[in-house]
Amino acid sequence: MTETIGHIKSLLKNIDNVSDVRLSQWRKDSRLGVQTALQSWDKRYAKSQQQEQAFQGRFAFERHYWQQGITHIAGVDEVGRGPLAGPVIAAAVILPSDFHNVEVIDSKQVSAQKREALYELIIEQAVSIGVGVVDAAIIDDINIYQAARLAMTKAVKDLAPEPEVLLIDAMSLDVPMMQEALIKGDALSNSIGAASIVAKVTRDRLMSDYDLIYPGYGFASNAGYGTKDHLAGLEKLGVTPIHRRSFGPVREQL
Known part of the structure; x- marks a missing residue:
């Protein structure tokens, strides 16, 4: 038939x-x-x-160390350098050598819905995940670059077990571990890509919570970036405790 x-x-x-x-x-x-x-x-x-x-191919850096018997390799990335409000958040992720999901890559290359699904998968399968948060007040005090480094350092120190090697997106940290700074590393390393997804989802969820506390700025949709609705909220409602006072548009309102 x-x-x-x-x-x-x-x-x-x-x-x-x-x-x-x-x-x-x-x-x-x-x-x-x-x-x-x-x-x-x-x-x-x-x-x-x-x-x-x-x-x-995005496991090439990790595989280099796995073949030497080094198992705890952490990818490190941060999100939130550009927004006018909210913290900068970093994540550090140690993936197992048998991790397999071809969609894990730089968080900017996947949709919000896909990021949420990948976040849950990474949380479930990772050997360890660390998160570091640095709020607006500290950003104003030490500048955003140093705040990003601090958030990454906090994320690395939050890992258990402790990593043997760090793969970091375009940064070096003052920590006693072997590390490689990779330009656009979130697109070159699955571990860094996983970290970028964890950091992005963590921050987006936090900014959605802040939208309930400080309505009128559109934090749930703009994540604190200087969008039209955010700038309109700033002009109408003024500066909140989570705004970065050292950033131009906020400083102007003050």
Whole structure:
């Protein structure tokens, strides 16, 4: 009995191996619907292979150390340098060597919904996660660059077990551990990418909470960045305790 096109399409959804014998059989099927379905499968498979290859490539730095018997390698990243309000938050993440999710990458490259899903997955599977928070008052006191370094240092110290090596996004820290500063590291290392996702989701959730405490600035949607609604709120309502007084638009309101 000839398989229906709909049945073949259904079966194709669960095939992830190019050597599956059914593929070669269906390629002999002259029906246009079957060939169209196979073309779609070929495109999905090629994309998945590219994602897998890129994912494995982003483990190159970690793999270098794993092969030496060094297991606790932490990726470190921060978010929140640019906003006018809220803290700068850093995360440090140690991933196991068998971690596998090809979608983990720089948080800016995935949607908010996907970040939330990946955050939960990272929390569940990571060997250890550390978070460091530096609030607006300290940012004003020591400047945003030093505040970002402080947040990263706090995140590293929050890890247990202690990391042996740090992979850091374009930064070096005053900690007694081997470290590599990688330019745009959140797109080069899965560990740093995971840290960027944890830091981003943590900060976005915090800013949503602040939106309830300080309504009228749009913190839930703008995360404290200087958007039109935020600047309008500043002009109408004034400066809150979480605003960075050393940042131009806030300083002007003062």
